[in-house]
Amino acid sequence: METPAPPDSAPDVRWIDRLAAALAVAGGTLTCLAAALVTVSVVGRWLFNSPIPADYEMVEIAVGVSVFAFLGQTQARSGHIAVDTFTLKLPARVNATIDGVWDLVLAAFLGFFAWGLFAGGMDARTNGLTLIQLPWPVWPVYLLCSVLAGLACVIAVATAILKIIHRLPPAVHTSSEVRE
Amino acid sequence: MSGFSIALIGFGAMLVLIAIRMPIALAMLVVGSAGYAYLNGMHALIYYLRVNAYSQFASYTLSVIPLFILMGALAEGSGMASTLFRAAERRLGRVRGGMPMAVIAACTGFGAICGSSVATAATFGRAALPELRRAKVDPGFGTGTIAAGGTLGILIPPSVILVIYAITAEQNIAKLFQAALIPGLMAATFYCIAIAIIVRRKPELAPPLEITPPQATPRPVWARPLGAIAVIAAIGLWSVGYANTVGALLLGIVGLVFLLLDFAIIPAAAVAIIVVGGIYGEVFTPTEGAAVGAATMLAIGVAQGSLDWKRIKVAFLQTAETTGMIFLILLGAEVFGAFLALTQMPMGLAEMIGDSGLSPYAVVWGMLVAYIVLGAVMDELAMILLTLPVFMPIVLTLDFGMTSEDVAIWFGILVLVVVAIGLAAPPIGLNVFVVNKVAKDVPIISTYKGVIPFVLADLIRLALLTAFPALSLWLVHVLN
Amino acid sequence: QDTVTLKLHHFLPPVSNVHARLLTPWAKSIEDESQGRLKVQIFPAMQLGGKPPQLYDQAANGVVDIVWTLPGNTPGRFPSTEVFELPFVAAAEAKANAPACQEFGETHIAKETADTKILCFWAHDAGLIHTNKEIKTKEDLAGLKLRNPTRLAGEALTALGATSVGMPVPQVPEALAQRAIDGCVIPWEVVPSVKVDELTKFHTAIPGSPTLYTTTFFLAMNKGSYERLSDDQRGVLDKLSGMHFANLAGEMWDTVGKEVGDKIKADGKGVVSSISEEEKARWIEATKPVHIKWVEDVKAKGLDGDALIKTAQELIAKYGKA
Ligand code: NA
Numbered sequence: 001m002e003t004p005a006p007p008d009s010a011p012d013v014r015w016i017d018r019l020a021a022a023l024a025v026a027g028g029t030l031t032c033l034a035a036a037l038v039t040v041s042v043v044g045r046w047l048f049n050s051p052i053p054a055d056y057e058m059v060e061i062a063v064g065v066s067v068f069a070f071l072g073q074t075q076a077r078s079g080h081i082a083v084d085t086f087t088l089k090l091p092a093r094v095n096a097t098i099d100g101v102w103d104l105v106l107a108a109f110l111g112f113f114a115w116g117l118f119a120g121g122m123d124a125r126t127n128g129l130t131l132i133q134l135p136w137p138v139w140p141v142y143l144l145c146s147v148l149a150g151l152a153c154v155i156a157v158a159t160a161i162l163k164i165i166h167r168l169p170p171a172v173h174t175s176s177e178v179r180e
Numbered sequence: 181m182s183g184f185s186i187a188l189i190g191f192g193a194m195l196v197l198i199a200i201r202m203p204i205a206l207a208m209l210v211v212g213s214a215g216y217a218y219l220n221g222m223h224a225l226i227y228y229l230r231v232n233a234y235s236q237f238a239s240y241t242l243s244v245i246p247l248f249i250l251m252g253a254l255a256e257g258s259g260m261a262s263t264l265f266r267a268a269e270r271r272l273g274r275v276r277g278g279m280p281m282a283v284i285a286a287c288t289g290f291g292a293i294c295g296s297s298v299a300t301a302a303t304f305g306r307a308a309l310p311e312l313r314r315a316k317v318d319p320g321f322g323t324g325t326i327a328a329g330g331t332l333g334i335l336i337p338p339s340v341i342l343v344i345y346a347i348t349a350e351q352n353i354a355k356l357f358q359a360a361l362i363p364g365l366m367a368a369t370f371y372c373i374a375i376a377i378i379v380r381r382k383p384e385l386a387p388p389l390e391i392t393p394p395q396a397t398p399r400p401v402w403a404r405p406l407g408a409i410a411v412i413a414a415i416g417l418w419s420v421g422y423a424n425t426v427g428a429l430l431l432g433i434v435g436l437v438f439l440l441l442d443f444a445i446i447p448a449a450a451v452a453i454i455v456v457g458g459i460y461g462e463v464f465t466p467t468e469g470a471a472v473g474a475a476t477m478l479a480i481g482v483a484q485g486s487l488d489w490k491r492i493k494v495a496f497l498q499t500a501e502t503t504g505m506i507f508l509i510l511l512g513a514e515v516f517g518a519f520l521a522l523t524q525m526p527m528g529l530a531e532m533i534g535d536s537g538l539s540p541y542a543v544v545w546g547m548l549v550a551y552i553v554l555g556a557v558m559d560e561l562a563m564i565l566l567t568l569p570v571f572m573p574i575v576l577t578l579d580f581g582m583t584s585e586d587v588a589i590w591f592g593i594l595v596l597v598v599v600a601i602g603l604a605a606p607p608i609g610l611n612v613f614v615v616n617k618v619a620k621d622v623p624i625i626s627t628y629k630g631v632i633p634f635v636l637a638d639l640i641r642l643a644l645l646t647a648f649p650a651l652s653l654w655l656v657h658v659l660n
Numbered sequence: 661q662d663t664v665t666l667k668l669h670h671f672l673p674p675v676s677n678v679h680a681r682l683l684t685p686w687a688k689s690i691e692d693e694s695q696g697r698l699k700v701q702i703f704p705a706m707q708l709g710g711k712p713p714q715l716y717d718q719a720a721n722g723v724v725d726i727v728w729t730l731p732g733n734t735p736g737r738f739p740s741t742e743v744f745e746l747p748f749v750a751a752a753e754a755k756a757n758a759p760a761c762q763e764f765g766e767t768h769i770a771k772e773t774a775d776t777k778i779l780c781f782w783a784h785d786a787g788l789i790h791t792n793k794e795i796k797t798k799e800d801l802a803g804l805k806l807r808n809p810t811r812l813a814g815e816a817l818t819a820l821g822a823t824s825v826g827m828p829v830p831q832v833p834e835a836l837a838q839r840a841i842d843g844c845v846i847p848w849e850v851v852p853s854v855k856v857d858e859l860t861k862f863h864t865a866i867p868g869s870p871t872l873y874t875t876t877f878f879l880a881m882n883k884g885s886y887e888r889l890s891d892d893q894r895g896v897l898d899k900l901s902g903m904h905f906a907n908l909a910g911e912m913w914d915t916v917g918k919e920v921g922d923k924i925k926a927d928g929k930g931v932v933s934s935i936s937e938e939e940k941a942r943w944i945e946a947t948k949p950v951h952i953k954w955v956e957d958v959k960a961k962g963l964d965g966d967a968l969i970k971t972a973q974e975l976i977a978k979y980g981k982a
């Protein structure tokens with residue numbers, strides 16, 4: 001029934017992929033909703049002279065939240081652009097460790113953003129900050145983004161640890177063998 | 181220490197970090213933050229960055245980027261992108277160098293609806309690369325062609341870079357789009373000429389297709405006559421003074437589709453007609469066009485049955501990966517830009533050029549060279565946002581014998597070409613990286629080699645556009 | 661003693677009137693008056709990072725020393741300032757609005773702005789309605805899609821029967837060129853920078869005071885930066901801020917406004933007109949509900965809206981006569 005995985009090969013990191021994918025699908029759905037909202041607003045404005053009020057602001061919020069939701073997928077898929085031309089000669093384990101360290105640095109920034117958005121959200125709540133066009137409080141948006149940044153941070157920490165203990169290979173940006 | 185040397189140390193540190201595998205976005209973020217803290221204090225850095233990520237991500241102007249990327253991913257998922265490529269392949273496949281030319285043609289068509297260079301490169305990296313392999317096109321030449329073809333996403337209007345230029349330079353977006361049309365078509369033509377020359381010298385880079393290209397969907401008999409009538413009617417309307425109306429333009433496009441092309445590309449053409457027609461028919465703004473395009477792409481895909489939930493999900497995952505990558509770069513670029521502003525380096529550089537006492541054209545060339553140099557090491561968007569506030573007033577005071585609006589539009593087109601070069605040229609060419617993410621087995625050096633002829637074509641085009649402003653301005657004058 | 665350089669951050673481009681004709685000369689005057697011991701270095705166009713809504717917090721948290729910003733960039737945070745943005749409260753001339761705001765600010769906004777040192781609080785002159793359709797009566801506004809400058813001005817436009825559209829200023833030229841909006845409501849000073857003179861034909865003013873609306877501004881400073889100044893540096897700054905700055909600002913908006921308006925009239929490309937006094941009375945009547953709603957809204961925040969409106973009107977009358 002259970003086939004034991006050969007040592008040092010792909011570990012079970014499906015939870016990372018699943019979490020990142022779930023966030024990406026949520027963000028993608030939100031982006032689609034923003035696209036639909038603009039389309040409806042534009043058609044309403046064109047045909048019936050009645051655009052959706054504050055559509056600009058809602059698109060901004062939807063895209064802002066979506067991007068936070070997307071960060072985990074970029075991380076899980078090693079989607080950030082890096083140059084590995086100069087380190088091609090190094091052993092894969094060294095490269096994996098380097099990548100893991102950079103993942104940790106990124107995780108630190110993401111964790112900082114999660115904290116910052118939480119603190120900023122609490123301040124916005126105290127100050128009674130609202131959206132520009134609508135009298136809705138802005139802090140729930142900050143809080144949501146704080147949670148999403150926190151989840152992206154978790155994913156980055158997980159990939160970092162797996163790379164440092166060599167349970168995940170280094171990111172491949174270009175070929176490791178030159179053809180010519 | 182002078183601001184200039186601090187900035188140089190910053191650049192140096194960033195390049196070292198990039199060389200040891202640090203993601204480019206993170207390198208900008210790390211060096212930018214360190215420099216900001218050094219010049220302005222740790223406390224200032226913390227409060228500057230605290231909610232800044234959200235403020236940068238939640239930007240109306242930048243919202244077009246994920247929408248264009250989504251549009252590309254959906255176009256690929258629904259098969260629309262490969263249909264577009266196949267249509268071009270059917271016409272060009274047997275020509276020498278026809279396969280790379282088909283990439284350029286498909287990118288040109290897609291560029292008419294998508295305004296992002298990276299989205300175009302990513303879309304055709306996935307849609308065209310397997311076909312190029314099948315046709316035994318040299319791997320580096322193929323990826324180089326796609327990286328260069330991707331820049332047609334911004335060179336052919338609509339264009340994110342032009343939107344940002346227009347907003348920063350306070351210019352009319354619609355006029356800039358009109359101005360970009362001829363230079364954009366020139367770009368596509370020049371790229372094809374570059375391919376023709378390369379293939380003539382080294383035929384083995386792109387052998388002609390041996391296998392029969394896939395058959396086109398048969399067209400009903402009435403298609404050609406109807407298309408011909410539509411084109412004639414469009415020309416007629418144009419000649420009696422309807423040059424400005426959408427009707428003529430749209431009729432022309434529809435006619436051409438019926439007359440020349442495959443019925444297979446009708447869904448893609450429908451999206452193009454809605455987006456282009458909507459923008460030029462004053463139904464929505466170019467910025468809104470991105471949202472309408474993505475929504476239309478989704479709706480047509482679902483209606484056609486070519487997009488099911490599984491494929492949409494894949495499109496979402498691709499959108500997420502690319503969008504997260506780009507926005508982290510934008511964030512890093514913003515922080516790095518704030519650090520540079522504190523050092524006063526970009527302003528100093530711009531002032532040096534402005535105060536140099538050179539002739540107007542020499543000053544413009546100086547700026548373009550500065551852009552090519554800056555574009556080699558930093559993000560093009562950040563570069564524009566940082567330098568335009570300084571360059572723009574200088575450019576507008578120079579005497580070219582044109583109105584200041586004409587100068588601003590012409591300069592915008594020149595900046596656009598320089599940005600396209602920066603996106604494809606080493607050491608940091610975003611498009612090359614994006615294509616390489618898809619074609620991991622092709623060494624990046626090969627892609628850079630493959631891109632060189634296209635960069636040369638762009639440099640020649642840049643020289644022509646600088647020498648002859650009419651290439652950019654003629655259409656604007658005709659249409660207004 | 662030491663020379664101090666203060667960083668002033670704002671979001672407008674360096675070619676804007678606010679940068680070139682208000683902040684730059686003001687910075688120069690501070691350097692001259694202090695004999696070079698106090699300098700103000702201006703960073704336009706958000707060069708030091710962030711987005712306009714973050715400016716106020718950048719001053720509060722010491723990211724920069726001084727910011728030029730709009731209370732309306734952070735709506736809900738400074739409810740008392742909104743009183744001047746209500747329809748038909750402000751005067752037509754910035755000369756009256758600016759000092760009235762400053763005096764009001766000295767006593768009424770201290771609590772809301774406790775986290776910064778407000779160097780000046782002021783407002784611009786009258787705004788006009790710029791459209792491609794002639795406007796003579798309220799009925800002409802019906803169904804017109806107009807970009808509103810503030811949320812309250814938006815409510816006023818809705819009350820007058822127009823469709824109020826909210827969008828960032830940089831989007832205005834694009835939206836006008838594409839007919840996504842039919843017009844916008846802004847003072848003359850902003851007209852050239854958003855190309856409204858080229859994109860619209862009719863520029864409709866509201867005669868005399870009170871006028872349809874105004875927008876308020878802050879010059880806010882970090883408290884620590886202010887306290888760290890030596891006595892004589894602070895003396896120079898105090899002398900050139902507050903009422904002095906308010907008067908400079910008022911003069912700038914009135915002068916530039918007149919220049920722009922005169923140029924458009926002289927060019928003959930646009931039609932500049934006013935609605936009649938009788939029509940204005942109808943507009944005032946139609947926008948009354950905006951006042952009532954605002955008074956109710958701020959009551960929840962513990963403010964006596966009616967009293968604030970009365971104070972604002974008295975101050976504007978006081979400086980309007982002068
Ligand atoms: Na395009």
Ligand code: NA
Nearest residue numbers: 555556602608
């Ligand atoms: Na570059």
